[in-house]
Amino acid sequence: MPEIKETCDQGLLIVISGPSGAGKGTLCSALQRKMPNLRYSISATTRPPRKGEIDGVNYYFFSKEEFLKKVEAGEFLEWAEVYGNYYGTLKSEVGKLLKQGADVLLEIDIQGAMQIKKKFPQAVFIFIVPPSLEELRKRIIKRGTDSPEVIEKRLRCAADELSFIDEYDYVVVNDELEKALDKLVAIITAEKCRSRRVRLF
């Protein structure tokens, strides 16, 4: 009788999503420091780089023309227009990492997550929510990257977006960073033990 050995055919796709300003970005950066084997899928976008952002590291920055050409060629796993800019995830980027057996982290908005759910339902969908809408307002203002009009638009959207909770596998309330981070690590660890992913022998 051979040894009992857990094997997984390929890596896990972890989709972290939630209302804008819930703290997805901060959480994902902290998660990567805590789980260094986790690979970040770099998104593509047409929005201008923010201060300090580097092409190919934070995002692939495309012109609208380049982006739409790739959409037509079916090169995106998901894409969306958000506040006038395009954002998307290249199939090639995610597929390459998963086939290597790496676990891949995707930080995307809700529209994008719903597209992934249709095309790749075996991914793990995690919804990050802020502890309150008042706290969400404070965080968006503090970030200082949005105009007052955009802030109001984001807040109106966030209230609606909370209704998407049932589309996700997990919900993490981002009240304290460390607590929320521990929950994310636990979710990923647990998902790797799911019987449908584990083969014995």
Added chain:
Amino acid sequence: MPEIKETCDQGLLIVISGPSGAGKGTLCSALQRKMPNLRYSISATTRPPRKGEIDGVNYYFFSKEEFLKKVEAGEFLEWAEVYGNYYGTLKSEVGKLLKQGADVLLEIDIQGAMQIKKKFPQAVFIFIVPPSLEELRKRIIKRGTDSPEVIEKRLRCAADELSFIDEYDYVVVNDELEKALDKLVAIITAEKCRSRRVRLF
């Protein structure tokens, strides 16, 4: 807009099961030390107490007559005959704890787990497997509580029992106690974040 607050109506029922000798007992004891809020559901049995076992602490020890009377009265969530003895879980025991909001740990054999799955599918089912059947043999012999005939019977059963893996939500290979324990803690933490269990507001 009120605060966003996670609430759960009741506690989580965690069913830990697997072949005899996989190390369920040791793991569950260690898990309770690590998660002291976890409540152990005490099983009922007709087998004689092992050295040091106390009635109402390790098990409820019943005579066969008492046990079968409770079976007829529908007082068990699950029960089974294993190697000539009856084992069972009293509904009253589990229900009381869950209603208090406590998370309840059940360590039971596979037959019992399958009965629970029918009656209480919202429980979390975790399958503990030994790293190899050779290691399983060593562990059962080391425990020193079974006759050679019972040991051989247990080993023949264990090979068959591994086929039940797909009936469980999670699989934990018990190769190193600490690693297996971390996985159990992660699974419980993650399950408490599952969107179907969390209510916002």
